[in-house]
Structure formats: structure tokens, C-alpha cells
Amino acid sequence: MSEMDREATLGGRALKVFLVGVPNVGKSVFFNRLTGVNAIVSNYPGTTVEVTRGLASLNGTKVEVTDLPGTYSLGCLSEDQEVTVRAIIKEKPDVIVNVADASRLEQSLALTIQLLELNVPIVMALNQVDFAKKRGLNVNHEALSELLGIPVIPTVATKGINVREVLEVAIKSTLEARRGGEAGHTVESGYGRRRRFRHGQLGREIAILPRLGHRRRVEYSSLVESRVRKLERAFAGYLVGSVVTPRILAEWALEGDAKAVEAAIGGSLPGWLAAEIDAVRRELEWTLGENSSVVMAKERFALAGWITRQVMRRERTKATLQEKLDNFLLSYQTGFPILVLILMGMFALVFLGGGVLERGIAGFFESYVTPLVEWLIGYTWVELVMKAVSSSASQFYGDIVARVVELMAGQFFPIQTLAKYFVVDGLLTGIEAALSVALPYVVTFYLALALLEDTGYLSRIAYLTDLVLHKFGLHGKSIIPLVSALGCNVPAIMSTRILESRKQRVIVTFLITLLPCSARTAVILGAAGYYGGLQYALAIYFVIIGLVALLSIVLSKVIPGESPSMLMEMPPYRVPTWSSLFSKTWIRTREFFKVALPFIVAGSLLLALLEAFNLVTPVLYASAGFMSDVLGLPSITSVTLMYGLLRKEMAIETLLVISNLKLGVSELSLFMTPMQIFIYALVVALYFPCVATFAVIAREFNLKTALLVSLTTIISAILIGAGVYHVYLAISPLAPEPLITLLVNWWTLTS
Ligand SMILES: Nc1nc2c(ncn2[C@@H]2O[C@H](COP(=O)(O)OP(=O)(O)OP(=O)(O)O)[C@@H](O)[C@H]2O)c(=O)[nH]1
Ligand SMILES: [Mg+2]
Structure with missing residues (x-):
């Protein structure tokens, strides 16, 4: 691909690359590797809830990479999916890098199948192949690429293996798609397979038409397929020039996902079409006796399962370490005592570690920074002079005169006294307080949180506490926003999007606002704990826990809606890396101070x-x-x-x-x-x-x-x-x- 081609196809703008995949596959690691921008990476599903962007460049091509929240399917049926789907519709990426997880291939593919319906070139990064291999799972990526009709590149994002190669292939695919589309003829793709491109309907926008054996069209079983096609024809007039195809619209409509359809067509449907959709959907539900969205999901999973069986070889392995650990950590007899021990350990780390830091920083300020600043603004020498003057004055004229001389200091040295007022008493004390009272507990807490997240233990806490939380109208998954609320309430409230129902979200948000975030921890430990003693700090925690329990019981009775049962994925156990722990602690602490300072x-x-x-x-x-x-x-x-x-x-x-x-x-x-x-x-x-x-x-x-x-x-x-x-x-x-x-x-x- 020459420079000129690039210029001609992109017109000088950056290529838009979207990272899309199911939760916890490594999209954010991928993003960080490509852009050097630090997005938060954690070992549990639902870490990223907002769109994050960064720039990268490869051999002179400028690329804008977008990290999206993980989603199990395309649509707007749940709030965490919605962010991703809306971003795709609105921003029309040039290419989508579908980050898949080799150790959970079936789940990843169920999403891929939907992505293939979009009018955007797709490249798959088959990530975590190292981890899959450890568990005895080998994926034949060439066969997978052949079946899906898209490039598939095995990667290990955490080690940076093949990450840039994925970008390279993505750029190539886009440029070829565009060139091919404009020329309207067949081109050779980088993968030696022939792909056919043609002008789209009405010639306004280039459409990549799926061809069997190249880019496969997803075929549902005939009962469903016939209905999808029927609706597809009804949507044929819509969406020329969009990344969304009539087919995916038809699927959303059939699933009853009106929100996604409306987001895609940018308005509401005409009454007759809505009625037709409704009729088709009801008839399908009546025929199969099942909710249509469940039917579609089952179909996709069946197809994903079939593809997985074609390309995956499973080696016999002994019970994995993960299974053994889970037997131990998730059973009631051993799990709960260990949980208590671990939480106490975390608390000790924050309290003791924070205390050491608090003393150290305060001492440093008192012995070095404050004297230095006082000396710099000339306050100290003024004071010395005044002291000398007033002491000699008291020698000759008595204390009253000495007092008067001291009080006159402001008249003789107005600049220095004002400077002391603002710089030493105001600014310096404020900054010292922030650094010595807040920083120590913020840093140690974030470090402890990162440890819980990256080892995978946080999700086990969710599992264990599910039983207890249910009594309070909550379920275990809400422990994740609740725990992250101990860091900062703001991202915690945003992460309540991972919860299923609005009722749950409101209750958890309510509780989050009571939980001791790092700023409150600074107040509790830095003031009550530091000056009063540990018993006072603990008493505050007990009051808070009691209030939270009381409020959640009341709220779950008062707020209408249902509390669905839990469906949560257990992420694998991992040994956390120092770099990840430090970078996460650093990002969060920096955020804290960017806002606070x-x-x-x-x-x-x-x-x-x-x-x-x-x-x-x-x-x-x-x-x-x-x-x-x-x-x-x-x-x-x-x-x-x-x-x-x-x-x-x-x-x-x-x-x-x-x-x-x-x-x-x-x-x-x-x-x-x-x-x-x-x-x-x-x-x-x-x-x-x-x-x-x-x-x-x-x-x-x-x-x-x-x-x-x-x-x-x-x-x-x-x-x-x-x-x-x-x-x-x-x-x-x-x-x-x-x-x-x-x-x-x-x-x-x-x-
Ligand atoms: N072994 C291994 N671990 C990986 C790899 N890529 C990512 N991980 C780990 O997988 C976990 C999830 O990574 P993230 O980048 O946060 O995943 P994500 O897809 O952004 O997740 P969400 O934002 O929740 O959707 C982290 O603990 C990573 O360290 C990989 O290639 N190999
Ligand atoms: Mg992420």
C-alpha cells in the first residue's frame, strides 16, 4: 500500500479503530499497548464503562483507537451494551478489532457472529492464547479465519505479542475494503483469499456484500431465518450509508430491542412497521414458546459452539489449579474464614501503611518544607529580627513595649506578614494536609483494591457475599461497585451499569454514597483513628455498616422493581504483575489529585x-x-x-x-x-x-x-x-x- 493510496482513501484523517469484545478479554490491555494511554485494566468483567480514546501510528498511518466497554452481544437490552452499540452507530468505525478470548472462545464467538453482520471490516485478535494453552486449549486460528472469513491473529496482549501486527492487518483490511469498494472489483486480500466488493445499493455507499466461503453470513435455523429475512426486507429502504445493515436491524427488531433499532435509524419507526415487527415476533414466540431474545441468543450460541468444536483441540488436563483453589475458597467452611482474614489483612495494610506514610509526610513537611518556604518568603528572618528587637526592648522597657513592637511587625514588614498569612498559613497548610492526611490512605487503599482485582479474588468475594447480600435485597454482583466505592464513589456509581435492573442500580448507588471512599477513609483514619485511636475509627465503620444494612432493607422494600438472581462470571486467578498494580494505583491516585488539588x-x-x-x-x-x-x-x-x-x-x-x-x-x-x-x-x-x-x-x-x-x-x-x-x-x-x-x-x- 503506497502513501498515495492511503491519502486517497483516508483523506488525511486518522483511521478509526474500535476495540470490541466480551468483558474481561483484554481490550484495555490491548488499548494501552497500542496507544500508550493508560486505561484501567482489571481482572473482572465490567472494568471499562466509558469510551476511552487514544492515538497510535503505524508506518505513517495515523490511527485513533477506541476502547469500549465489554459486551456479550450487540443491542441495547442492557445498559452496559448500549454504550458500545451507540458508539458504533454514531461514529462509524473504519474497522473493528474484535478482541476474543481463546480460553472462552464460544462466548467470544457469539458476539463475533453479530459483528459480522455489520457493514464494517472486522479483524479478530485471538487474545489470551497463553492462558488458553495453560488450560490445555489449542485454537487453530487459520481454520477459524477460514470459517469466519476474516483475518484472525493470535495475540498475548499482556506481553505485547502480535499487538501491532493486528493493527497492521486492520489498516490493510480497511484500505483494501475502501479501494476495492471504490473500484468496484475483486481484490486480493492480504490473506490470499478472494473477497468481492461491490457498490452498495443506490451507489451511495460502499457495501461489503457477504459471499459464502468468504465472509459468511450468519444463518439461523430455518424457523428463525425466515422471520429475520422477512423483517430484513421491510428494513431494506433504511440505512443506506450506515454501518448497520438491514439484517442486524431485523434481528434487533425480532429480539424486541426497539431501543437499538431507534438508535440506528435515528428516530422512531412508523406505526405500520412497528405493528408488523410485533406480529412477526409474537408469532415466533408463540411457535417456539420462548422469549424471542432468548431464542436468538440460543441460536447464536449454538452456532458459536459449532464453530468452536471445529477449531479447538482440547488436551486432557488434570484438575486445574483454578478448580482446586475455587473448591477451597468458595466453600462455606473454608471460604468465609479466609474471606474475613483477607479483608482484615487489607484493612491492616491500609491503616498501618497509611499511618506510616502520614507520619512520614507530615514529618517531612515540618522539618524541611515549611522552614524552607518560610525562609524563602523572608518570613523567618523577619521573625528573627523582631524577636531580637522585642527581647532587647523588653530588657530596657519591659514586656508591654515588647508586645507592641511585635504587633507593629505587620506595619514594618507588610509583605512578609501577608505572605506568611497566605503562603504559610493558607496554602502550605492546605497542601500539607492534603498530602499527609489524604494521600497516604488513598494510595494504600488503591493498592489493596488493585490486589483484590487483579488476583481475581474480588469476584470470589462477590460470590461468597451473594448469600448475605440477598437478605438485603441485593445480589453478589453489587459487591463490585460497592468495593470500588471504597476508592471513589464516582466511578463506582458509573460501574453500577453492570447490574441488571434499575432497582438494583438505585439501591446500590444509594449505599455507595454512604460507604467510606478514600477521602472519607482519610477523614476516618487520618482524624479519628490517628488522633483518637483505632477503636474510634472502627466504631465509625460499624455505624456505617449498620446504616448501610438498614437502608438496603428499607430501600429494597420501597423501590419498585425486581431483584433478578445472579449471573456472574468467575474470572481466572492470576498472579498480579507489579507493573499493572503500580500503574493502576498511579492512575487512580493521579485522578484523585487532579480533581482534589x-x-x-x-x-x-x-x-x-x-x-x-x-x-x-x-x-x-x-x-x-x-x-x-x-x-x-x-x-x-x-x-x-x-x-x-x-x-x-x-x-x-x-x-x-x-x-x-x-x-x-x-x-x-x-x-x-x-x-x-x-x-x-x-x-x-x-x-x-x-x-x-x-x-x-x-x-x-x-x-x-x-x-x-x-x-x-x-x-x-x-x-x-x-x-x-x-x-x-x-x-x-x-x-x-x-x-x-x-x-x-x-x-x-x-x-
Ligand atoms: N494471560 C493473559 N492475560 C491477559 C491477556 N490480556 C489481558 N489479560 C488479563 O485479562 C484481564 C482483563 O483485561 P482488561 O484489559 O481489563 O479486559 P477488558 O476486555 O478491557 O475488560 P472490560 O473492560 O471489563 O470489558 C486482566 O487481568 C489482564 O491482565 C493475555 O493475553 N494473556
Ligand atoms: Mg476494559
Whole structure:
């Protein structure tokens, strides 16, 4: 293929390559290898829920690669499929790379069969051949290519084997398809087989017509096939110039997938056609006594099974390690104790590892960064000079004069004092708080999560907890979004798309907003745990678990809809690779800070500014009564709750900043008792899903749901916080809180 051909066929734009395949086949690994962009890779189905794009280039051809959510079939019957199907329809890829899994060939092929119906060149990357081989499965890729009529290239994405070759073949196929189409004659494909291309109907768009023995048309059994053809004729007038063929439209229609049909034709069907479709579908269902979408899926699986038997050789192997491990890890007697041990281990890793990091980072700031910054802005030497002046002043004129000299510092060195105000007290304290309170627990949590995901154990947790969760109207699959909520609520809410019903999605989303995400973990462990002790941190977790249990029981009764039983695939066990663990932890931590740092910097500066103009105190005044009477907290905490709306961990960070500004200390334990820190952390953890979470709920569901969720959490936070405080007051004879609150309030409100 010469440069000129390339230019002529693509007109200088990048070639659009879509990666399509069933979940957990390795699309994202493939994508990362091709583009160098990091998409998250995890060993369980449903990792990717949004479209990710990146650029690659091969021998001078520019390529835009798109990583799509995994899907078991084409259509819009479930939400996770929909993203992929809509992207294909809307963006009309030049070529689709169908990533298939050699160890689950049948399942992969059921999707391939549908892809072949699209009006797009398809190239198959037969991935995970290494893993298949280990399990004694050998696939004859040449025979498979012959049967399907498309290029099939065996790959090992994790090792980068044949990844670029797939791209090369994909580019070649596209360019040949286009050239062939324009010339309207037969061309030789790179695979030595002849393919025929012809002008499409009405000559407006090139259609690749399937020919037997080349690109095979999927034939259903005659009962179904006759109905598909009937509808295909009805759709013949539609879709000239689309990647969607009348045939696939007919299949969607027959399956009752009106959403997919409408997405493809960009509008609704005329009444007569809808009626005809309905009649044909009902008649089929009546004849076969089964739901038509089930019929079609069965047909595809039968065909996929037949193809698999033609091309796959199975070697006899002993019981695999996976089977042995599963016997052990999934049985009730051994599975549950191990689960508890593993979860405790993970918690210890986060708590202890995070604590070590927190101390280290805080120490580093105190001994190196803060002195350096103070020295840089010239604050230290001003202070030294002032100290010297005031001490000699006190020698000669007494303490009063020395005090006056000190107070005059701002007049003599206004720049330095202002700089201290903004840079040291505002900005630096904010950044230090973010790095020492939030970062340690975010990093360690993400590392622990990556371990659970990549070993494949996360899905076993889902299986084991299914029994328990069912009592709460949930099923085990929801553990995956729930666990990832411990990292960040936002992607967790998006990943509820893997759940089957809307009811499940709403309930799980509700619960997600209560779970301790990494920002809340920072508050719980970094404040209550660090200053109060482990027992306080654990108590918060218990409160949260109780609330989650209660709420899920209530919600499953209140929200209409059904809770379908679980159908979940067990991904294989794998030894996680360091590079994957680190890159995933890095991507997630980076995301966290990309969103959080600007907030923190702006927030700290704003606080310093407000304080400089004396605007914080009125707010504290106004809220002092509520905070101290209802929650038993010093008024100084009220402003921080507003910051916590933006990001949970900012509450604690701004508390450190503001206490520094108002009281001159940035140690919580110096102005709050452990009980107060506990109540504060509890309220912060519960009171509102952060702004980003609110936005994502509104986007995934609607504003009403988002408001409802927020209201529930705010009310629970106040009720629980107040409840804990008043019960504590009632049972402890000498509660020091009221006194401390009084003192701190007096100090902050008068200073
Ligand atoms: N042994 C082996 N493992 C692989 C290969 N390709 C991917 N994997 C592993 O398979 C798992 C899934 O990979 P992903 O790239 O996340 O799969 P995906 O297709 O993007 O999955 P979804 O986004 O959930 O649809 C990860 O644990 C990978 O490390 C391969 O060629 N060989
Ligand atoms: Mg993926």
C-alpha cells in the first residue's frame, strides 16, 4: 500500500479503530499497548464503562483507537451494551478489532457472529492464547479465519505479542475494503483469499456484500431465518450509508430491542412497521414458546459452539489449579474464614501503611518544607529580627513595649506578614494536609483494591457475599461497585451499569454514597483513628455498616422493581504483575489529585483571604449554637463542613488550616477531645455525598434521585451525630466536651 493510496482513501484523517469484545478479554490491555494511554485494566468483567480514546501510528498511518466497554452481544437490552452499540452507530468505525478470548472462545464467538453482520471490516485478535494453552486449549486460528472469513491473529496482549501486527492487518483490511469498494472489483486480500466488493445499493455507499466461503453470513435455523429475512426486507429502504445493515436491524427488531433499532435509524419507526415487527415476533414466540431474545441468543450460541468444536483441540488436563483453589475458597467452611482474614489483612495494610506514610509526610513537611518556604518568603528572618528587637526592648522597657513592637511587625514588614498569612498559613497548610492526611490512605487503599482485582479474588468475594447480600435485597454482583466505592464513589456509581435492573442500580448507588471512599477513609483514619485511636475509627465503620444494612432493607422494600438472581462470571486467578498494580494505583491516585488539588489550593487560599478580611468569625458566630448544642462540636468546625461538601477530606484539611489561622495550632488533639473528633469524623463521613458524586448521580439517574440521596444522608448524619453526642453526655458523668467547646468558641470568636 503506497502513501498515495492511503491519502486517497483516508483523506488525511486518522483511521478509526474500535476495540470490541466480551468483558474481561483484554481490550484495555490491548488499548494501552497500542496507544500508550493508560486505561484501567482489571481482572473482572465490567472494568471499562466509558469510551476511552487514544492515538497510535503505524508506518505513517495515523490511527485513533477506541476502547469500549465489554459486551456479550450487540443491542441495547442492557445498559452496559448500549454504550458500545451507540458508539458504533454514531461514529462509524473504519474497522473493528474484535478482541476474543481463546480460553472462552464460544462466548467470544457469539458476539463475533453479530459483528459480522455489520457493514464494517472486522479483524479478530485471538487474545489470551497463553492462558488458553495453560488450560490445555489449542485454537487453530487459520481454520477459524477460514470459517469466519476474516483475518484472525493470535495475540498475548499482556506481553505485547502480535499487538501491532493486528493493527497492521486492520489498516490493510480497511484500505483494501475502501479501494476495492471504490473500484468496484475483486481484490486480493492480504490473506490470499478472494473477497468481492461491490457498490452498495443506490451507489451511495460502499457495501461489503457477504459471499459464502468468504465472509459468511450468519444463518439461523430455518424457523428463525425466515422471520429475520422477512423483517430484513421491510428494513431494506433504511440505512443506506450506515454501518448497520438491514439484517442486524431485523434481528434487533425480532429480539424486541426497539431501543437499538431507534438508535440506528435515528428516530422512531412508523406505526405500520412497528405493528408488523410485533406480529412477526409474537408469532415466533408463540411457535417456539420462548422469549424471542432468548431464542436468538440460543441460536447464536449454538452456532458459536459449532464453530468452536471445529477449531479447538482440547488436551486432557488434570484438575486445574483454578478448580482446586475455587473448591477451597468458595466453600462455606473454608471460604468465609479466609474471606474475613483477607479483608482484615487489607484493612491492616491500609491503616498501618497509611499511618506510616502520614507520619512520614507530615514529618517531612515540618522539618524541611515549611522552614524552607518560610525562609524563602523572608518570613523567618523577619521573625528573627523582631524577636531580637522585642527581647532587647523588653530588657530596657519591659514586656508591654515588647508586645507592641511585635504587633507593629505587620506595619514594618507588610509583605512578609501577608505572605506568611497566605503562603504559610493558607496554602502550605492546605497542601500539607492534603498530602499527609489524604494521600497516604488513598494510595494504600488503591493498592489493596488493585490486589483484590487483579488476583481475581474480588469476584470470589462477590460470590461468597451473594448469600448475605440477598437478605438485603441485593445480589453478589453489587459487591463490585460497592468495593470500588471504597476508592471513589464516582466511578463506582458509573460501574453500577453492570447490574441488571434499575432497582438494583438505585439501591446500590444509594449505599455507595454512604460507604467510606478514600477521602472519607482519610477523614476516618487520618482524624479519628490517628488522633483518637483505632477503636474510634472502627466504631465509625460499624455505624456505617449498620446504616448501610438498614437502608438496603428499607430501600429494597420501597423501590419498585425486581431483584433478578445472579449471573456472574468467575474470572481466572492470576498472579498480579507489579507493573499493572503500580500503574493502576498511579492512575487512580493521579485522578484523585487532579480533581482534589485545585479545590484544596483554592479552598485554603479563600479561607486565608476570608480570615484576612475578618469574614470567618460571623459564620462561626451564627453556627456556634447549633454546632455546640446539637453535635457538641466547637464552632470552628462549621465552616469546614461547607468545604467538605466539595471534597470530604477537605473538611479535615480546612479544619487544620483554620485552626492554624484562628488558634495558632494545627493539631486536632489540642482543641478537641477524642470524642469530639469521633463525632466530627462521623458527621463528615455521612453528611453529604461530595459534589462530584452528586453530579454523577444526577447524570446517571436524575436530579430528583440526587437530591433524595443527599437529603437522606444529611438527615442521617445529623440524627446519628446528635444521637451519639447526647447518649454520651447522658451516660458519662464528667464529659469535658461542653467545657472545651466553650473555651475554644470563646477563643476563636473573640480573637
Ligand atoms: N494471560 C493473559 N492475560 C491477559 C491477556 N490480556 C489481558 N489479560 C488479563 O485479562 C484481564 C482483563 O483485561 P482488561 O484489559 O481489563 O479486559 P477488558 O476486555 O478491557 O475488560 P472490560 O473492560 O471489563 O470489558 C486482566 O487481568 C489482564 O491482565 C493475555 O493475553 N494473556
Ligand atoms: Mg476494559
